[in-house]
Amino acid sequence: MTPYRVLIADDHPLARQAIRSLLDEDPQFETAGEASRGEEAVQLCGNLQPDLVLMDIHMPDMSGLEATRRIKQLYPHIRIVMLTVSDHVGDLFTAIQFGAQGYLLKNMDPDDWMHYLRALLDDDTAVSRQMADKLFQHFRRGDAPAAEPDSGVLTPRERELIACVASGDTNKQIAERLVIAENTVKNHIKNILDKLKLENRVQLTAYAVRQGLTQIGQKREEK
Numbered sequence: 001m002t003p004y005r006v007l008i009a010d011d012h013p014l015a016r017q018a019i020r021s022l023l024d025e026d027p028q029f030e031t032a033g034e035a036s037r038g039e040e041a042v043q044l045c046g047n048l049q050p051d052l053v054l055m056d057i058h059m060p061d062m063s064g065l066e067a068t069r070r071i072k073q074l075y076p077h078i079r080i081v082m083l084t085v086s087d088h089v090g091d092l093f094t095a096i097q098f099g100a101q102g103y104l105l106k107n108m109d110p111d112d113w114m115h116y117l118r119a120l121l122d123d124d125t126a127v128s129r130q131m132a133d134k135l136f137q138h139f140r141r142g143d144a145p146a147a148e149p150d151s152g153v154l155t156p157r158e159r160e161l162i163a164c165v166a167s168g169d170t171n172k173q174i175a176e177r178l179v180i181a182e183n184t185v186k187n188h189i190k191n192i193l194d195k196l197k198l199e200n201r202v203q204l205t206a207y208a209v210r211q212g213l214t215q216i217g218q219k220r221e222e223k
Contacts, residue, residue: 038062
């Protein structure tokens, strides 16, 4: 299997070294390059065409959020995971809007890091309830997008599948729950993302919370 090529973008040399060491221990990953600034990360994406960028949120000159926005505009196929020391909901929401696939806390256990990255690149990322709950709190304050497709465009099966995604289920778990093939789940998710003009499962979870397609929102409203 060809290893996934990763660009590490962080302004701290020791942080980049630590991340590189972690990736080097796993044969599924290969460090394609390193960037210390946001502008450099954008340029290297053009030169190196990595599969994944691990992007620090806070960098000088150009933040990781702005770099993410530019990279996704230029190279939408490149996946981006934000690196941060705190899961501040404002940064998370902005990263999702700009097209990031998720985020990792720098103090997470290394094994959890690698498990998350492998799942992400295999298109089977389980979005945690904690993340979805944070998104719900954000949208509850009136920060939801002004316009988006109404959930009425979805079929009952699509609604059911979205609720599973928002609950953090993997494709395999969804297939078992709905008694369908795993490839069918993948096709459903792709069609749903196309229909709603969304890019990834994180954005789909945010949509589910806003549209009341998950029990998370309902439970919060009852309190």
